[in-house]
Structures are given as C-alpha cells and as structure tokens.
Amino acid sequence: MIRVATFNVNSIRTRQDIVMDWLRKWEPDFLALQETKVADPLFPLDVFTDAQYHVIFRGQKSYNGVALLSRQPAKTCSFGFDDGGPMDESRLLRADFKGLSIINTYVPQGRDIEHSMYAYKIEWLKRLRAYFDRAFTTGRKVLWVGDMNVAHDPIDVHNPAERTKHVCYHQAARNAFAHCRDWGFIDTFRLHHPEGGHYTFYDYRNPRNVEERKGWRIDYILASPVLARACTTSWIDVQPRREARPSDHVPLIAEFDL
Numbered sequence: 001m002i003r004v005a006t007f008n009v010n011s012i013r014t015r016q017d018i019v020m021d022w023l024r025k026w027e028p029d030f031l032a033l034q035e036t037k038v039a040d041p042l043f044p045l046d047v048f049t050d051a052q053y054h055v056i057f058r059g060q061k062s063y064n065g066v067a068l069l070s071r072q073p074a075k076t077c078s079f080g081f082d083d084g085g086p087m088d089e090s091r092l093l094r095a096d097f098k099g100l101s102i103i104n105t106y107v108p109q110g111r112d113i114e115h116s117m118y119a120y121k122i123e124w125l126k127r128l129r130a131y132f133d134r135a136f137t138t139g140r141k142v143l144w145v146g147d148m149n150v151a152h153d154p155i156d157v158h159n160p161a162e163r164t165k166h167v168c169y170h171q172a173a174r175n176a177f178a179h180c181r182d183w184g185f186i187d188t189f190r191l192h193h194p195e196g197g198h199y200t201f202y203d204y205r206n207p208r209n210v211e212e213r214k215g216w217r218i219d220y221i222l223a224s225p226v227l228a229r230a231c232t233t234s235w236i237d238v239q240p241r242r243e244a245r246p247s248d249h250v251p252l253i254a255e256f257d258l
Contacts, residue, residue, distance in 0.1 A: 001232070001255055001256065001257055001258070002029045002030070002255065002256050002258050003026065003027070003028040003029050003030075003253060003254075003255050004028060004029065004030045004031075004032075004102075004143060004145065004221060004253070004254050004255075004256070005026070005028045005030070005031045005032070005221075005251050005252065005253045005254075006031070006032040006033075006034070006104070006145040006146055006147075006219055006220070006221055006251070006252050007019070007022075007031065007032070007033055007034075007219075007240075007247070007249065007250070007251040007252070008033070008034040008035050008106070008146075008147040008201075008219060008247060008248075008249035009033050009034070009035060009036065009247050009249075010035045010037070010247040010248055010249065011035065011036070011037040011038070011247075012033060012036040012037065012038055012043065012044060012065070012067070013037075013038055013042070013044060014245060015245070015246070015247050016044050016047055018240050018243050018245075018246065018247070019031075019033070020047060020048075020051065022237075022240055022251060023048075023051060023053070023069075024051075026237075026251075026253065028069075028253065029070065029071045029072075030068065030069065030070050030071075030102060031053075031068070031069040031070075032066070032067070032068050032069075032093075032102065032104040032145045032146055033057075033065075033066065033067040033068070033069070033104075034065070034066055034104070034105075034106040034146050034147045034249075035064065035065060035106060035147070035247075036057065036059045036064075036065030036066065036067050037059070037061075037062055037063060037064070037065050038059050038061070038065060039059055039060055039061045040057065040058065040059055043055075043057050043059060043067070045057075048069055052071070053069040053070065053071065054069070054070050054071070054072065054073045054074070055067060055068070055069050055070075056068045056070075056074060056077045056093060056095055057093075058079040058080075058089045058090050058093060059090050060090045063090075064090040064091055064106055065090050065106070066079075066090060066091060066092065066093040066104050066105070066106055066146070067093070067104075068093055068095050068102060068104050070095070070097070072097060072098075074095040074096060074097055075096050075097060075098065076095075076096045077093070077094060077095045077096070078093075078094045079092060079093055079094075080092050081127055081128075081131060082131070082134075083127060083130065083131070085127060088124070090106075091105060091106045091107070091108070091124075092104075092105050092106075092128075093105075094135075099141055100141045100142075100143070100227075101135075101136065101140065101141065101142045101143070102142075102143045102145065103132075103142070103143065103144045103145070103146075104145055104146050105128065105144065105145075105146040105147075105148065106146055106147050106149075107121065107124065107125065107128075107146070107147065107148045107149045107150065108120055108121040108124050108149065109121070109149045109167060109168065110149065110167030110168070110173065111167060112167060113165055113166075113167055113170050113172075115167075118167050118170075118173075121149070121167065121173065121176075122172055122173065122176045125173075125176035125177060125179070125180050126176060126179070128180055129179050129180045129182075129183060132144075132180065132183045133183065136183075136224070138183070138184035138224055138225055139224075139225075139226065140224060140226070141224060141226055141227045141258075142185075142223070142224040142227065143221065143222070143223055143224075143227060144180075144185055144220075144222040144223075145220065145221045145222070146219065146220070147218060147219050147249065148177060148218055148219070148220055149167070149168050149173075149218055150168055150169070150173050150174060150176075150177040150218060151163075151168055151169045151174075151216050151217055151218055152174055152177055152178065152181075152187075154196075155195070155196030155197075155217075156196075156199075156216065156217040156218070157169055157199075157215075157216045157217070158197075158199065158213060158214045158215060158216075159214070168216065168218055181222060184224055184225055185222035185223065185224065186222065186223050186224075186225060186228035187220060187222055188221045188222065188223050188228060188231045188234045188254040189217075189220070189221065189234040189235075189236070189252065189254070191228065191231055191234065192231075192233055192234045192235075193234070193235075197213055198217060198236055199213070199214075199215025199216055199217050199236070200215070200216070200217050200218060200219035200236055200249055200250055200252050201215055201216040201217070201218050201219065201248060201249050201250075202214070202215040202238075202241055202248060202249075202250070203215075203248060204248050210238055210241050210242065217236075219249060219252050220252070221234065221252055221253075221254040223254075223256075227256060227258075230256045230257045230258055231254055231255070231256050232255050232256065232257050233254070233255050234252070234253060234254040234255070235252075235253055236250060236251070236252050236253075237250055237251045237252075237253065238250050
C-alpha cells in the first residue's frame with residue numbers, strides 16, 4: 001500500500017509545524033505541496049530531511065512554489081514546461097520513481113475572467129494536456145496531483161449558481177480542465193465519494209466556513225487507469241484548517257494497493 005497526499009500550504013515556512021504534525025500522524029509515502037511561497041535557498045529543507053523524507057522543490061519569493069516529499073528518492077525530476085513557452089518552473093514539478101511518475105501542479109488561479117491571467121490559465125491547461133500527450137501513455141502509472149484551481153462539477157462548490165463567472169468555476173476553465181483529464185485521468189476521490197459536500201478549500205473571510213461546509217473542491221489526486229484501479233480509498237482531512245494560523249486549503253489523501 002502507498003499513501004499519497006496533496007496540500008496547498010499557502011507558505012511552507014508559516015505552515016511547517018502544521019505540515020510536520022500532519023506527517024507524523026499520517027506518514028504518507030508522498031506529499032505534494034503547493035504555494036510554498038519561498039525562494040529555494042530559504043526552503044526549510046532540514047525540517048523534512050530530519051523526518052526521513054527526500055524533498056524536491058522549486059519556488060520563488062512570496063508566490064507560487066511546488067514541492068514533493070517522498071520516502072524514496074526520485075530517479076529523475078524536472079520543473080516547468082518543455083515546449084518553448086514560459087517554463088513556469090514554480091508551478092509544475094515532475095518526479096519519476098520506480099514504476100511511478102508524479103506530476104505536481106499549482107495551476108494559475110486567473111484573478112478575473114477579463115484579466116490576462118485568466119487567458120494564461122486556459123492556455124496553461126492546454127499546454128499541460130500537450131505535455132501529458134508527449135510524456136506518457138495511459139498504460140503507465142501516472143499521478144497528477146495538486147491545486148488545480150478549478151471546481152470541475154457543480155457538486156465541487158457549495159454555491160455553484162452564484163459562481164458561474166468565477167475564474168475557478170467559469171465554463172472555459174472547467175472545459176480546459178476536463179480536456180486535461182480526458183487524457184485518461186480518473187478522479188480518485190470521486191471513485192469513493194460520488195456525493196457532494198466535500199471540499200478542500202475554505203475561504204479565510206468566514207471563519208465558520210468549515211463548520212458550515214461552505215467551500216470548494218479544487219485540489220485533486222488524479223490517476224491513470226491502471227493506478228485508479230488500485231485506489232482503495234480517498235479522503236479529505238479538514239482538521240488542519242482548524243489549527244492556529246492554518247492554510248485555506250486542507251490535505252487530500254488517496255491510498256493505492258501496489
């Protein structure tokens with residue numbers, strides 16, 4: 001059995017105690033982090049290596065940033081796109097292990113549907129689908145994890161009728177995300193929880209969002225078909241959102257019988 005988790009920490013230095021407590025409790029084999037918000041020389045590497053994790057990371061000051069913690073060292077790793085456009089290294093991490101590839105992404109949020117960053121988000125997802133087409137076949141064991149900044153279906157947001165013009169629920173973003181998923185990825189959480197009311201993001205502006213179940217499901221663990229068939233369970237852990245100085249996201253976990 002392997003346990004895989006993803007967690008947008010919204011600043012790893014601010015949240016490192018929460019992350020370490022969570023690691024001690026759940027002992028995942030892999031933990032993907034997003035929005036680490038720290039330049040590489042200041043990443044708190046020793047905290048995680050002392051806990052017997054190998055760490056791959058690429059970040060920048062105050063924004064973005066991706067990392068992957070693993071019990072075993074990666075055979076190879078890379079950052080960003082390879083198509084000649086903006087590489088966006090602090091948003092895209094690939095790590096290859098024996099028989100398994102993990103893609104960790106922090107997809108652009110988009111700001112506003114009229115903003116240039118929203119057009120960039122749609123193009124970013126288009127480029128990502130082309131990356132999957134070049135890099136993998138659906139017969140391989142591939143995980144795509146991270147903060148996708150898209151609520152794919154109405155049950156993935158608590159008030160979908162009010163969010164049709166939001167950059168994380170606008171139809172163009174949902175279509176672009178669906179096109180990426182159509183490469184062959186299967187939503188491991190929905191395999192085990194087809195019902196609504198489960199979210200991975202709770203806005204800071206209402207401190208009662210968790211209790212009132214007002215959130216978004218925008219973080220995913222997506223698996224290629226061969227891996228999805230091995231997924232035995234998946235769940236969302238909202239407890240870190242209740243801690244002092246929490247991230248606005250919570251961990252998502254999936255287990256595979258491998």
